[in-house]
Amino acid sequence: MAILKVIEVLANSDKGWEDATAKAVAQASKSVKNIRSVYLNEQSATVNDGKIDDYRVNVKITFEVK
Known part of the structure; x- marks a missing residue:
């Protein structure tokens, strides 16, 4: 059995x-070693002069603890 951390x-x-x-x-x-997966939790962006100028993400990264 593997031990995983997020x-x-x-x-x-x-x-x-x-x-x-x-x-x-x-x-x-x-x-962090042994990364297994990434889950895109949230997306957002900032807008300047009617155009997106910065894309932002909040992700959860899962890795195995050895």
Whole structure:
């Protein structure tokens, strides 16, 4: 049986929600090993002059504890 842990990570990108999610995983993987999955919990964006200028995500990252 595997022991799994879940952490919550916030990230942002000026390109899109997918890029923000990838950045969250990349940053978490610098200090967390054995990442198994990522769950996109929440999406939001900021708007400037009628255009989206920042995409934000709140993700849950699951990893195995060894």
